[in-house]
Amino acid sequence: MLRMIIAVCLTIIATTARAETDIRQVTSPGGINAWVVEEPSIPFVALELRFEGGASLDLPGKRGGTNLMSALLEEGSGDMSAQEFQATLEDLAASLSFRAFDDSIAVSARFLTENKEEVIALLRQALLAPRFDQDALDRVRAQVLSGIASDAKSPNAIASSVFNAAAFGDHPYGSSIDGTIESVTVLTRQDMIDAHRNALVRDRLFVSVVGDTTAETVGALLDDLLGDLPKEGPPLPEDVEPALDGGITVVDFDTPQSVAYFGHSGIERDDEDFFAAFIINHVLGGGGFSSRLMTEVREERGLTYGIRSYLVPKSHAEMILGTVASSNETIAEAIEVTRNEWARLAENGLTEEELTTAKTYLTGEYPLRFDGNAEIAKIMVGMQMIGLTPDYVVDRNDFVEAVTLDDVNRVAGELLRPEDLHFVVVGKPVGLESTE
Structure with missing residues (x-):
């Protein structure tokens, strides 16, 4: 029933185009900034987090580590196994997603207002206490390796890879965020812990909240959700000029x-x-x-x-x-x-x-x-x-x-x-x- 409700909510919301959106800027008591749009007509909330840095923060010899780590954030946390985490999410009719990009990690949450506290608690657990269980690590690693092997046979992926390598060399932009067969194969649980510590930090955090909420309540929510993350991370890479001639x-x-x-x-x-x-x-x-x-x-x-x-x-x-x-x-x-x-x-x-x-x-x-x-x-x-x-x-x-x-x-x-x-x-x- 809840899944049906959330589907109806999304359908109703999607019928209106809103370019002139009333955006309120909020700073939590703990100093976390966010943009908020209040839309109480539908009992649904969308939360977006971005952590600047992303896969560009991969450590030397650990290419693909940030990408693999982000994929593991929904594979069990706290005292929940991967299966228990997903079952709880399903029961709440909510969705959480975690994805790495060249310059950021994107975290998305979608949930009904009535389940806000439970979903935020689950998201907090995923961000702060991922388990990185070996069985989950091995399973997700196998999926990544399969994708890398598939790209090696794709003309489009090969063209992009060769172009980027020529343009950017040893800069992170010069290689795929997925890593290579060699680099991903040897990634360990400790590498996941290191990538997590480096990537999910408050001083590179951007937040937006849209839906059935208020600017006044968002501040406390943000401190509870994100306040215990590390404040600072390692330096970002230098700017790079593409080194390609015609x-x-x-x-x-x-x-x-x-x-x-x-x-x-x-x-x-x-x-x-x-x-x-x-x-x-x-x-x-x-x-x-x-x-x-x-x-x-x-x-x-x-x-x-x-x-x-x-x-x-x-x-x-x-x-x-x-x-x-x-x-x-x-x-x-x-x-x-x-x-x-x-x-x-x-x-x-x-x-x-x-x-x-x-x-x-x-x-x-x-x-x-x-x-x-x-x-x-x-x-x-x-x-x-x-x-x-x-x-x-x-x-x-x-x-x-x-x-x-x-x-x-x-x-x-x-x-x-x-x-x-x-x-x-x-x-x-x-x-x-x-x-x-």
Whole structure:
């Protein structure tokens, strides 16, 4: 019955788009900051935590440790085994998730108001007293190793891996957060304890709460939930500049279709020209079937089912990246057309019509992101991590509308550098060879 109720709650919440959200900033008695949106109409709460650092905090020789540790947080804690933990969660009709990323660990909780105390107690136990039982460690490790082995046979995963290794070398961005077969195989329970101590710390914590709660009650909840975490963690990695020159790297792989992963350095999220770059990328390859790359590579020439580009402003590096797949016989042409479109947009810029169409789409779809408590909570915690203020929710579309044609065309010439584009091609591409 409770699971049915929570499903109905989510359905009702998702029917309303709420871009102008009343965000209240709260500081707990213990000094923990949070953003809160009160929505008492539905007896449901979404809680989002982000711990800055994530897999970039892996210790030397322990690559994959933070990822494995985060997966074990729901595999038993306190006096509960993994099975008992999951059974209790099921009885409460709640969901908890823990996931590692390059620059953060994401913790999500979804629960009915009537079960708040029990769910918060369970989450607190998972964060503060994970068991890291050997049987759970071995079982989850086997799942991770299976994923690593699968990626070794995936052209897309290989292309991404080779590109990142070339761009970032020994920096954490240069390797997968999953680790390698060798590094994950030798991880121990003590490594999990160390990763846990380093990653889950209060001075790198961001919190958002949305739903049937009040700002006044959130403070005490946060201190109870998070107050006993360690205050500080180890240093974050240094910023890194992608070390890629323009050219092509071919990775021989027996497949009838080649995959290309391409890009060069990008733009910081807090750069004053970011919104111009955002619009440029939408027109270039981020706008789906309306983008220039999709039009030229797919629609006009039939070289691919799909091609896209995207801005990647990570915490310690910025990239503009893209992906495309084409037959071995046509991938060379797909790459040539992609580079030409990159150059054409850099040299000639956008048209007034393209700018207007992009603005209409980007401002129109933005409110649709606010389609429920959980989505709002994710947006808010993400805003905090990149240093935005609550006013951004209301002002964001104004920032998009303020971009002029002169702005985008100036930034296009600075951002898009076709001579710096590097393509990693995995397959047996006809007419392509590595340029190193």
